C-alpha cells in the first residue's frame with residue numbers, strides 16, 4: 001500500500017499551527033514505506049515492538065529519531081537503550097530505574113514520558129494522576145541521573161463520543177500544566193504532552209497536545 005505523502009503534508013501543516021511535533025507511527029510497516037516518508041523530509045518515527053524497532057534501526061538511516069511508544073518490558077530496555085530518542089510509555093518506577101541503568105551503560109541520557117491512564121478502558125497501561133505525581137515527588141528519582149522526564153503520554157478511550165475523548169485529553173492537559181508549574185520536576189527545555197492518534201489528534205491538539213502519534217493516516221490501515 002502506498003504511503004499517503006499528501007496527507008502527511010496536510011497533517012504537518014495542521015501541526016505547525018499548534019507548534020506540535022509529529023511522530024509517524026510505522027509499526028508493522030516495511031522499511032521501504034518508512035523510506036518514502038523519510039525521503040519527504042520527516043525523520044521522527046514511532047514503533048511499539050522492541051524487536052521490530054531494533055531491526056528497523058539497523059536497516060534505516062542513522063539520523064532517524066526513533067520513539068518507543070508501546071508497552072516496554074524491563075528486560076528489553078537494553079536492546080533500545082543505545083539509540084532510542086524518546087520513550088513515551090514509562091509505566092512503572094522499576095522500568096524507569098532500568099532505563100536509567102542502561103542509559104548509564106551507554107553513557108547517555110534517555111528522555112522519557114510517563115504514560116498516564118486517562119481512558120475508561122481497563123486494558124490500557126499507565127499511571128493514575130496520583131501515582132504519576134507521587135513518582136515525580138519521590139526522593140529516589142534524583143538518583144536517576146541518566147534519565148530525563150520530559151512530560152506525559154496519554155491515550156483516550158476508543159469511542160465515537162467526542163466529548164468523552166475531549167474530557168480525557170483535557171484532564172491530562174490540566175495535570176501537565178500543574179506539574180509544569182512546579183519548577184524543576186520536568187525538563188524545562190523540552191516539555192512534552194504526547195496525545196492524539198489518527199482518530200483523535202484534532203481533538204488532542206485543541207486540548208493542548210504538542211506531540212501526536214499518527215500511523216494509519218500516513219501509512220494506511222494496518223492488517
Ligand SMILES: *Cc1c(COP(=O)(O)O)cnc(C)c1O
Pocket residue numbers: 025027048069070196197198199213214215216217
Ligand atoms: C499504533 C499506535 C498509534 C498510532 O495509531 P493510528 O491510529 O494508526 O494513528 C499511536 N499511539 C500508540 C501508542 C500506538 O500503539
